[in-house]
């Protein structure tokens with residue numbers, strides 16, 4: 189083959205992959221759920237330079253939402269607090285780079301409906317939702333929003349499931365703000381949290397947390413198609429591990445009441 193043809197092939201290959209972002213996750217979900225809330229990374233290491241991110245603070249001092257270069261924690265009283273970049277998270281997922289897709293979402297779409305909208309969009313672009321991670325940013329006005337946050341553990345070894353059973357829920361008939369997060373593959377070995385996982389922060393910064401329920405009213409969805417790049421953890425391995433499969437939908441998904 190001519191060099192020029194090879195060069196062209198190589199360039200188009202690079203161009204295609206240059207459009208793919210990547211996602212960095214600190215700590216496996218299984219280890220977090222088993223009760224390891226120690227520092228996995230600083231806010232700087234995990235979120236600096238990222239498009240968006242979510243997580244939970246060291247010692248569960250609040251759900252974490254990171255956007256526009258600022259990272260917030262939502263402590264158990266429900267009011268977001270900006271965090272210093274030297275503070276640490278026990279779990280974090282951050283999206284970097286890639287090409288932004290604008291996806292139309294109508295009114296009246298709930299969390300399960302949003303999953304359908306995303307998967308339909310991906311399928312139309314010949315992308316299998318089990319093969320990629322999508323970073324998501326939903327901005328606008330929502331109805332019937334339930335956000336939650338968690339309190340710090342009350343005793344050594346309390347699992348995240350036990351703590352979430354006592355989660356603090358905040359309900360809003362109408363809520364305006366930004367929700368960021370991910371659509372991970374449904375299949376998981378326990379390292380990743382499957383399906384849609386969003387954390388919100390209100391435009392007026394008076395509320396936020398892990399999204400349980402919502403219905404879209406007037407929103408815009410931006411999506412980045414990413415590869416899950418790295419899973420790292422600055423803490424020593426060992427300690428809290430669990431062979432129990434985590435019921436992620438019970439602890440992280442929509443709630444009935």
Ligand SMILES: [Zn+2]
Nearest residue numbers: 385386387398
């Ligand atoms: Zn969450």
